[in-house]
Amino acid sequence: MSDTDLPDDDGAEALETLILPLDAWHRARGGRMVEFAGYWMPVQYEGILAEHLWTRQHAGLFDVSHMGQLLLSGEGLDAAVEAVLPIDLSTLKLGHQRYSLLLDEQGGVLDDLMVSRWPNDLYLVVNGATKWDDIAHLREHLPDEITLNHLEERALLALQGPEAFAALDRHVTGDYPLSSLTFMRFGHFELCGVPAAISRSGYTGEDGFEISIPAEHAAHVAALLCGEPEVKPIGLGARDSLRLEAGLPLYGHDLSPETSPIEAGLVFGINKRRRSEGGFPGAERICREIAEGTPRKWIGLALDGRQAAREGAPVFAENKQVGVVTSGGFSPSLERPIAAAYVTGEHTALEIDVRGKRLPARVVPMPFVPHRYHR
Amino acid sequence: MTRYFTEDHEWIDVDGDTGTVGITDYAQGQLGDITYVDLPAAGTAVKKGDAPCVVDSVKAASDVYAPVSGTVSEANAALEGEPELVNTQPETGGWLFRVTLSDAEELGGLMDKAAYDAFVAGL
DSSP states (O other), X not given: OEESSOOOOTTOOSOOOBOOTTHHXXXXXXXXXXXXXXXXXXXXXXXXXXXXXXXXXXXXXXXXXXXXXXXXXXXTHHHHHHTTSSOOGGGOXXXXXXEEEEEOTTSOEEEEEEEEEOSSSEEEEEOTTTHHHHHHHHHHHSOTTSEEXXXXXXXXXXXXXXXXXXXXXXXXXXXXXXXXXXXXXXXXXXXXXXXXEEESOOSSSSSEEEEEEEGGGHHHHHHHHHTSTTEEEOOHHHHHHHHHHTTOOOBTTTBOTTSOTTTTTOGGGSOHHXXXXXXXXXXXXXXXXXXXXXXXXXXXXXESSSOOOOTXXXXXXXXXXXXXXXXEEXXXXXXXXXXXXEEESOOSEEEEEETTEEEEEEEEOSXXXXXXXXX | OEEEEOTTSEEEEEETTEEEEEEOHHHHHHHOSEEEEEOOOTTOEEXXXXXXXXXXXXXXXXXXXXXXXXXXXXXXXXXXXXXXXXXXXTTTTTOOEEEEESOGGGGGGSBOHHHHHHHHHTO
């Protein structure tokens, strides 16, 4: 027996595996630790299926402290950042968060990220496996007046699920209530007595929150939240199956410098004013693709039976290969395999080659499981 | 009946020239929730080290290697409806397939339970 596609390290180099603030806490809770993005992280506690379904029904606590938290500040900040990201910062108000993309000069995706406006700064959350490259890219492309502060002393937790609000609200105080946050809004609060920047967002398709706190308080906060009856700790395995059901792309798998955001269906990440004005990396290609469309698109596929198609599986229309699966697995909520693939041309029915066997797959809209954001 | 183990975490119970193959409790624990088992058809000829069977978990697909050479005589039909038997009864009701051995001498290269337990303890 051999594992052929366990979670990989997203291309991180074989340096010494790093320890996150909650490492001992995960181990004490029975988390099975694997290397991911250069860190030891819990892939599961009691099991991916149970953790996945618990998050959809109640609330799950995810440690995402491997992600990069960056603060940008300085004279001319908005103009400088708009030269690097296809974001319209004139419409990003204090307390608002927005999805954006780090693009190369050809419009390929270097990373996807969240940007929020703090009182004096822009706060960015970038992927763990890409954060060092992102920081180098930003330092190179932002003018000297802009200060980039990597908040390495902060942990990041995500509390996700329909009962996340009820559990979190018991521990939050502040100048305004937690209920004042709707999807993609953030605020500064006290959480279990700890200063916390909390946004109403996440990577599961559920209502939920992402919580930035000083690393030294992470174990205290995690223990208090997991003491709530609605909350269990959830590992990376369920994080991946939840985000796939929600149709959310994963950098390094569904997004890369070889894919454009328009192919990936992320046109909303190119803000309206920027589509007409351009002036961001890759603008020529991106604007052309918005106007003309792309021959290749990232699409959802539903398989019959129970055998899953995994990343790398070729996709066929009759005898012609038209694409490749970038994410695939068993959907615990739908109790059937689902996959996402880059496919050229318009199709309704395709076949996926899984270990030499052709499995029929229907083209279905994403998300596979409806989003339940609190708007 | 004698049970042997491989370093790839298969077990095989040998009774005469028939071997029953499964994956160990350690293996199912590593794989996590099993969602599907791709079983070999009866009559499939296998060589020691071939991968006639695939176990799908939520996170990965894993090959199951034939511990010995021979011909598949039967697959565990119960797994078609209940693949989770591989999790709940990995070394009994969650067996995968039976094989008619063509070369019993191959068993000499496998581990007994004590040796396998020591192997796993060292992982």
